[in-house]
Amino acid sequence: MKLFLVALCAGVLATNAVAQPSTADAIAKYREMIAEGNPAELYEAKGESIWKKADGPKNASLEKCDLGLGAGVVKGAYAQMPRYFADTDRVQDVESRLMTCMETLQGFNAAEIAKTPFRRGKKGDLEAVATYIAGLSKGMPVNVVPKHPKEKEIMELGRRAFFMQGGPYDFSCATCHGAEDQRIRLQDLPNITTAEGASKGWTTWPAYRVGNGQMWPMQHRLNDCYRQQRWPEPIYGSEVTVALSYFMANLSNGATMATPGIKR
């Protein structure tokens, strides 16, 4: 069972000449089975109730939060993020946008939320809300194309960040995600430099991870990538994380959102 789970790759089952087909088939069947009852649904339900509940020093809900389609519009919003927001004058992904809304609407301190460990306290709440929001874009096409100058800029920043080598292992994102049909151990790696590969990643997070029973939005996923790259820690919601998300979302443009996902 352990090997089975190890083999179960992150939303990607690219045909691989070296992979044992019987294992891959079994994994595909397993994923189909668990997708029927993705525990992410619990987080979506939790996120919806947090979205609607009055909370914080200002005792307000998040229902007036503008995710880019107008105050309170959730359906389809995730598929069009990250995007430029005039009120903050920057490009934001869903998680950095929610920090803004929790601060401005509810009176929470965004910097404190950023510092809170994953899955705890208000960050845990935020992650559930992000899962709820992502779920309401399921089946919709990604629509992330740079128009605003800051969107054009962040796309280029994201591209550079993707290829930047650093740390004691000389790793960049491209080291693992820059070519077709590659694996780390038994785990297939999407080639994020292509539309197909980028969308395999982008359209399936937030995801429930069966192996550790945790719900991970994209910020947590990127954080763990950088840990394994032997880099210092990316700050939650920081520009590099939004830039990388923008890069992946733009390359995935037109692909269908399959959120929330389920992974090994």
Add this chain to the structure above:
Amino acid sequence: MMMKTTTMLLAGLLAGCAMPAANDAKMDARFDAMLKTSFEAKGIATLDRLQQDETQKLCSDPVQAVSKEAAPMRAKLEKKNLETVKWPSNGKYLGDWKEGEKIAQSGRGMTWSDKADAANGGNCYNCHMIDKAEISFGTIGPSLWNYGKLRGVTDPTSAAAQPVVQYTWGKIWNAKAYNACSNMPRAGHMGILNESQIQDVMALLLDPKSPVNQ
């Protein structure tokens, strides 16, 4: 042992579609500013890890890295990396393949969740097939199954075996000495593995008694 250049080729195709000129100084400054505000030190993973050396700089530009114009630069960097290789102080290239197998299996070390005093692994199986008995292996690097046997190494101490033995040591110590933008980490140069660990990994690959060469 040359790493795939297809990575870079694909990347190059993609980058060709990107908008601003790659060498835009304003964008360079903007990128540096982004890095400064986006990362913080955690555990042993300190911010100086974002300071790139020349090799990392060149290889971070997927177009430039494989360009014809950069060929002299690549050669220069390979020479510089080769000069960093520390040859075994006791003249002994091969240690114990059993220890080498353990090191090759371990993917630990140097993340912010690792302790400073913990022994680092070699991460070898993450990217390479090595002993065929281990079916959980990665494919970013080439297969190393029968590494010594395929290269005709029957006695690693013989004069005939020296070119292969020395190349392998150099490749593990500093992979960029032979291919400036190889995906393989520089195990010795970056302090990932120490001399005795590299001797053990060498034995795994080159000892005629190692399971790799059966």
